[in-house]
Amino acid sequence: MFKKPQAEEKPPLTTHPAAADPVMVRTRSVSVIGPTLVFKGELSADEDLVIQGTIEGTIAHHKKNLTVGKEGRVKADIHAASVSIEGHVEGDIHGDDFVELAKSAVVTGNIFCGRIKMADGARFNGSIEMSSQPVSQAKLTVADDPARDPARAHKLGA
Amino acid sequence: MPTGPSYIGTTMVLKGDLSLTEDLIIDGCFDGSITQGNQRLAIGEHAKVRADIRTGSAIIAGRVDGNVFGSSTVIVKRTARVHGALTAERLCFESGADLEDVVLSGNIARIDSADMRHK
Numbered sequence: 001m002f003k004k005p006q007a008e009e010k011p012p013l014t015t016h017p018a019a020a021d022p023v024m025v026r027t028r029s030v031s032v033i034g035p036t037l038v039f040k041g042e043l044s045a046d047e048d049l050v051i052q053g054t055i056e057g058t059i060a061h062h063k064k065n066l067t068v069g070k071e072g073r074v075k076a077d078i079h080a081a082s083v084s085i086e087g088h089v090e091g092d093i094h095g096d097d098f099v100e101l102a103k104s105a106v107v108t109g110n111i112f113c114g115r116i117k118m119a120d121g122a123r124f125n126g127s128i129e130m131s132s133q134p135v136s137q138a139k140l141t142v143a144d145d146p147a148r149d150p151a152r153a154h155k156l157g158a
Numbered sequence: 159m160p161t162g163p164s165y166i167g168t169t170m171v172l173k174g175d176l177s178l179t180e181d182l183i184i185d186g187c188f189d190g191s192i193t194q195g196n197q198r199l200a201i202g203e204h205a206k207v208r209a210d211i212r213t214g215s216a217i218i219a220g221r222v223d224g225n226v227f228g229s230s231t232v233i234v235k236r237t238a239r240v241h242g243a244l245t246a247e248r249l250c251f252e253s254g255a256d257l258e259d260v261v262l263s264g265n266i267a268r269i270d271s272a273d274m275r276h277k
Contacts (some may be wrong), residue, residue, distance in 0.1 A: 031186075041173045
């Protein structure tokens with residue numbers, strides 16, 4: 001009588017390719033590392049990324065936003081435009097724009113950022129180094145000579 | 159927070175070992191090994207995967223270099239390019255799939271005119 005609507009049930013993967021298509025055509029704008037996923041190695045991306053699982057290694061994610069969810073466990077140095085932490089991170093965090101630690105965040109490592117927001121209850125052991133200008137540009141003046149890369153210099157208006 | 163399968167997007171590049179017990183969709187580049195439970199794996203049309211893969215069932219529409227073991231069904235779409243050994247309880251191919259030097263083991267449920275080339 002109170003039968004569950006069928007839509008709630010997970011569609012079984014059948015042997016017919018067409019029937020399996022919905023899995024394939026699912027499009028997302030955000031990459032997701034799910035809670036059961038464990039990855040050891042190098043990860044790089046140029047799109048928003050949410051980590052709910054476990055990552056060990058390096059994360060190079062320069063232009064977009066990175067979120068470490070509540071269940072996320074990261075043992076890696078993180079480079080991203082902006083970084084939001086709700087889970088555990090062991091490693092240095094480089095947020096070119098900003099770094100945000102939620103109250104559930106547990107971070108061991110150093111934070112390098114332009115702006116920071118830390119919620120009451122967040123656990124953080126390490127140092128914070130903030131640049132007066134966005135980190136990307138501060139780094140550029142020290143490490144990179146824009147004159148060597150005209151395309152980049154033009155982009156930055158240098 | 160988004161739920162559902164893990165998703166490796168088009169711009170993502172992963173090098174290393176990955177294990178999980180949930181569905182996974184790969185549209186990016188992966189180099190290493192993938193160990194999955196009895197869940198589903200989808201390798202998108204533009205994905206490039208160089209890995210030994212152990213999964214439940216898989217749909218391959220992109221490029222795979224490596225051995226694929228599926229405990230259930232492996233479906234190879236017409237856009238797929240596969241190089242390696244495919245082992246599954248049930249294998250299913252779409253017409254046009256590019257299978258270069260592929261070794262197949264399992265029950266072949268359907269094979270149309272997949273382009274099978276052996277050196």
